[in-house]
Amino acid sequence: MDLVANLYLGLETALSPINLAYCLLGVFVGTLIGVLPGIGALAAISMLFPFTYHLEPTTALIMLAGIYYGTAYGGSTASILLNIPGTTSSAVTCLDGYPMAQQGRAGVALAMTAIASFFGGVFGILVLSVFTPVVASWALSFGSADYFALMVLGLVAASTVSDGSPIKGLAMVVLGMLVATIGMDPQSGTARFTFGSLSLLDGISIGALAMGLFGVAEIITSVRSSSNDSIKARDVSLRSLMPTRDDWRRFWMPALRASTIGSFFGALPGTGPTVAAFVSYGVEKRVATDPSRFGKGAVEGVVAPEAANNAADQTAFIPTLSLGVPGSATMALMIGAMMVHGIHPGPNLVTDHPDLFWGLVMSFWVGNLMLVVLNLPLIGLWVRLLTVPYKMLYPAILVMVCIGAYSVHFKAFDVMVVLGFGILGYAMRIFSMPAAPLLLGFVLGPMIEQHFRRAMVLARGDFTAIIGRPISGTVLVITLLILVLSIYASMRRRPADPAAPPAPHIEDED
Numbered sequence: 001m002d003l004v005a006n007l008y009l010g011l012e013t014a015l016s017p018i019n020l021a022y023c024l025l026g027v028f029v030g031t032l033i034g035v036l037p038g039i040g041a042l043a044a045i046s047m048l049f050p051f052t053y054h055l056e057p058t059t060a061l062i063m064l065a066g067i068y069y070g071t072a073y074g075g076s077t078a079s080i081l082l083n084i085p086g087t088t089s090s091a092v093t094c095l096d097g098y099p100m101a102q103q104g105r106a107g108v109a110l111a112m113t114a115i116a117s118f119f120g121g122v123f124g125i126l127v128l129s130v131f132t133p134v135v136a137s138w139a140l141s142f143g144s145a146d147y148f149a150l151m152v153l154g155l156v157a158a159s160t161v162s163d164g165s166p167i168k169g170l171a172m173v174v175l176g177m178l179v180a181t182i183g184m185d186p187q188s189g190t191a192r193f194t195f196g197s198l199s200l201l202d203g204i205s206i207g208a209l210a211m212g213l214f215g216v217a218e219i220i221t222s223v224r225s226s227s228n229d230s231i232k233a234r235d236v237s238l239r240s241l242m243p244t245r246d247d248w249r250r251f252w253m254p255a256l257r258a259s260t261i262g263s264f265f266g267a268l269p270g271t272g273p274t275v276a277a278f279v280s281y282g283v284e285k286r287v288a289t290d291p292s293r294f295g296k297g298a299v300e301g302v303v304a305p306e307a308a309n310n311a312a313d314q315t316a317f318i319p320t321l322s323l324g325v326p327g328s329a330t331m332a333l334m335i336g337a338m339m340v341h342g343i344h345p346g347p348n349l350v351t352d353h354p355d356l357f358w359g360l361v362m363s364f365w366v367g368n369l370m371l372v373v374l375n376l377p378l379i380g381l382w383v384r385l386l387t388v389p390y391k392m393l394y395p396a397i398l399v400m401v402c403i404g405a406y407s408v409h410f411k412a413f414d415v416m417v418v419l420g421f422g423i424l425g426y427a428m429r430i431f432s433m434p435a436a437p438l439l440l441g442f443v444l445g446p447m448i449e450q451h452f453r454r455a456m457v458l459a460r461g462d463f464t465a466i467i468g469r470p471i472s473g474t475v476l477v478i479t480l481l482i483l484v485l486s487i488y489a490s491m492r493r494r495p496a497d498p499a500a501p502p503a504p505h506i507e508d509e510d
Contacts, residue, residue, distance in 0.1 A: 007129070010358025014366050019062050019359065022055070026063035027367045030070020031374060034090075035078055041071040042330050042436070043218040046210035047397065049333060050404040053207070057341035058356045062363040064337055068330055069121060069313040069364070072273065073371045076113040076306055080106060090309065092277045096294060096301030103297050108243050112299060113306045114375045116255050120307030121368040123259035124266065124314025129361055131267075132350065135322040139347035145455040145466040147324075147346075149475035151448045154325040156479050157268075159437040166486040169437045172428075176441025177448070179204055186446070187453065199413040206336040208417040209442060211401050213435050214329075216422025219394045219401075221429055247299050254284050254300040258307040266312030267319060273309035280308035314364060321345055321357060324447070329436035332443040 013019060033044040044067050052060035075090035080097035093113065100109040142150075159169030182193045183203030194200040243251075258280035265276035284304040285294045294301050317334075319325045324346040326332040338345050343353060350357050405418045425435055455472075459465035467473045 003129075006354060006358045007362065009354060010360075010362035013058060013355050013359030014062070014362040018056075019059055019363060020366065022059050022063040023066050023363050023367050024370055026066020027070040027073075027370050028374060030067040031074035031371065031378075033067065034071035034074025034076075041068050042210075042333070043214040044071065045330060045333050046207075046213070047215040047401050047404060049207040049210055049337065050205075050407060052337055053340060057338065057343055057353075058359045060337055060341065061334065061356070061360050062367075064334060065317075065360060065363065066367045068334075069310060069367065070371060072306075072310050072313055073114065073117050073375055076117070076302075077110065080109045080113065080302075090277070090305070091274075092281045092305040093302055095281070096296070096298045099295070099297035100299075100302065105297065108247060108299075109302050110375075112243055112247060112251065112302055114372055116251070116258075116303040116306040117310045118368050118372045119255045120259045120262055120310035121314055121364065121371075123256075123307075124263050124311035125361065125364045125368070127263045127311075128314050128317055128364070132318050132322045132357075132361075135318060136347040136350045139323055142347070142471065143455070143469070144451040144458065145469050145472040146475070148448060148451040148455055148466070149472035149479070150323060150325050151444050151451070153475050153479045153482075154319070155437070155440055155444055155448075156483050159434075159440070165432075166483070166490050168433050170483075172434055172437040173441035176438040176443075177445035179209070179438075180442045180445035181449075186450070199411065204417060204442075205405075205409075205414055206333070206340070206442065208405050208414045209421050210333055210336075210439060211405060212418040212421025212423075213425040213439065215401050216398070216418060217425025217429060217435070219398055220422065220426045223391070223394055243299075250299045251303055254280075254304045255307045257283060257287075258304040259311040262308035262311030263315045265308075266315035273312040273316075276308040276312040277305035280304040310368075317360075321349055321360075322347060324349075326440065326443065329439040332440050336443055 014023070029044065029048070030041065033041065045064055048067065049064070052064060055063070072090070076093045076097065079090045079093040080101050097109045097113070100106065155173050156170070159166065159173050178193075180203070182200055184190070184201055185192055191201060258276075261280045261283065262273065262276040265279065266273065281294075281301060281304050284300045285291050288294065288298075288300065316328060316331055320331040320334055324335065324344065326335050335345050343349070343356065401418060402415050405414045406412065428435055428438075455466055456463070467476060
């Protein structure tokens, strides 16, 4: 009965006119950003983050979450029509989506991706609704030492499990934690790393850092490397969206398997929708009676990755909301949004702010339904949007970034911070330094410091007491194993020829 009452409370919150309006705005912007190749959810949320400061916490999170899972829907459009993934998690959709478009079945591919995305999203929401309160109630017994160990695990896993050098990832984590120490010490009130600047006493704004590091850097990179003046729209009629009976027969089991895989990987730090999409595609190819169909327009090759990445998008909120430990940079921004409004994610969130938690959960149902209604009729609009030249699109986005940065505190200093981190983010891309771990370190750094100090006070300065606790000790050992294995695997992946160029690194934006 408690679950039913909570779901009713959440539905009442999600269906309020203001929350409905911002949910629609979020999923629309998310779809639009997903359609445009190269921008991604993280850059979009970073650019719109300051506009949420003036909203209610629940409304702000509903809009940001809508942008997050909305990009997964829109990302498949460019993958299918142009063979250009709108997001990294939709890259695998190109393998069979584009061949379907070449065969004249672009409408069917787009329809199946929208329905599979809805199926995966609903599956992930059910998992989120059931397991988040369970994890939160279990986590109520955690102490500061346990939280310190869990946050260290989240940082190390998210920085080393994904592609790229784990050493670079850890270096960026440390840099993010150092940037987070700028400002007033929360315990002693001492100014740290302000260099006499009054503007730095309040620290660096997470919105300014994220907008510069991801939004401005993405704009610079895209303007220098992209040109879509020659893209021509491919007409897709509503009649062509109707799948055949054979398409439906090939839909259900791949969607169910992929949703299960996506729900599992979404809750793990450092993996997320991209890993879930590739794993689910590999599973479907392995269990298929005729694997040779894959890569040539197999419906299962479109359904599986789309269901998986949308399920992963939903279950990524489980550790974020129940433990306060983000598994990705996007989830770190969600935590940042809550902290800006004075809400600290963790096991008490479900009981202290039930309207926020259950309102957010139920908004996922509403948002996913909106996405299906939006995507199918507006496919023609998204197709024509791809023809807009970047030289017209990106200046408008840059103006919005500057307005958003200035509107928070009405200080030009914040705009300069955005510009500085934009230059830093672009330089990091040149040298293949991942930006997501820096944001994770920036968000988790103050919480790690707080819990570590508290744990050391309780242990009277004895660090072995933290290692000796069952939960924190076990988590720290797991963290050490992940770190050692990641460094070992990275060393084995190095090319034998020292003169050989390094493999290109694609950063996971989620």
